[in-house]
Amino acid sequence: MAATWTSHFQDKLPDILAELRTYVEMETPTHDKEAVDRLGEYIAGRFRSLGCKVDVIPQTTYGNQLRVEYGEGDEQIMVLGHFDTVKEVGTLKSEPWKIEDGRVYGPGTYDMKAGIVFCYYALKTIVEQNIPLKSKLVFFWNTDEEIGSESSEKWIREEARRSTCALVIEPAAGDGSLKTSRKGGGEFVLKVTGRAAHAGNDHALGVNAIEEIAHHVLAIQSFTDYEAGTTLSVGTIRGGSVSNVVPDYAEADIDVRISTSEEAERITTLMNQLTPILPGAQLTVEGGITKPPMERTAGTEQLFLHAQAQAQLEGFNLTERGVGGTSDGNFAADEGTLTLDGLGPVGDGAHASHEHVVIDAIPGRIAVLLRLFSSL
Ligand SMILES: [Zn+2]
Incomplete structure (x- = not known):
């Protein structure tokens, strides 16, 4: 085992960035079902290759959602994210994939394709190194978050009800903070x-x-x-x-x-x-x-402290924050499921042309995910 998981993922950075580039260069505006499904199929294949059971939930208007299951047992934790973006096909021409000053730029990098790639690498290491899990992992990769999760809300709620907690891989708040409440x-x-x-x-x-x-x-x-x-x-x-x-x-x-x-x-x-x-x-x-609002409860605090302890094992401090914007975490929390949000990339510029992810922070974020996946 590596000294820390962070150094393990540090070594894998070129692969991680290459994977993210594949995601970003398949543009996925919510309303373009064909484009979204193309990336969906790719993601499904990647998780299948790790031994996951992937259910493709068919949709007529928006992209098919993906429910990805790994592990066994009655207890499950839910990992929630989306691969649709607000950027039209062709945005890559004016906002190409670009690495500059320790940041990776491109449509959907920060919000939130990097988050799914992080989960893939955390799980890949769990599989390759036979790391035992306490609960089954259920990833729900949504296709219509950016327009309010019209076709996915009921699936998200249903899955949340079955889960002891929900980890939302949306971007972190500006300084890397996790999001423990949302309006x-x-x-x-x-x-x-x-x-x-x-x-x-x-x-x-x-x-x-x-x-x-x-x-x-x-x-x-x-x-x-x-x-x-x-x-x-x-x-x-x-x-x-x-x-x-x-x-x-x-x-x-x-x-x-x-x-x-x-x-x-x-x-x-x-x-x-x-x-x-x-x-x-x-x-x-x-x-x-x-x-509905995602309110910060005593349970949320416990879950946050657990995540913070995982980060400390990796040698860095995690903070928390409440934010105004909503996510699918709001639905999970509304089902009474403990929800921790903002576990995804550190960066800035969601929905804007300077959208980017901070590369230095990537290995530590994946390390914390790996520790959460295996300790909850
Ligand atoms: Zn998002």
């Missing part, structure tokens, strides 16, 4: 109907939908409560046609983030209680909070 959230759409009228001749007969929605925009913004971790942001607004007609329609999209399920309820109630201000106006509220 939940969703989107509301407010639709307002008024009455059209000539703005000059019949002003008094009109019901101005933009005037109506303006009242609600201010009200909705005021539901924000920073202390409770709740934010609402009216992000887009549309309405009206030409200036000399009193507009009969307006609508707004509202982004909502909450830190607790109580706040989710409070906001949902407030949104559904919006009532028209102008006589003759009508309101409809659509959408809702679709991602």
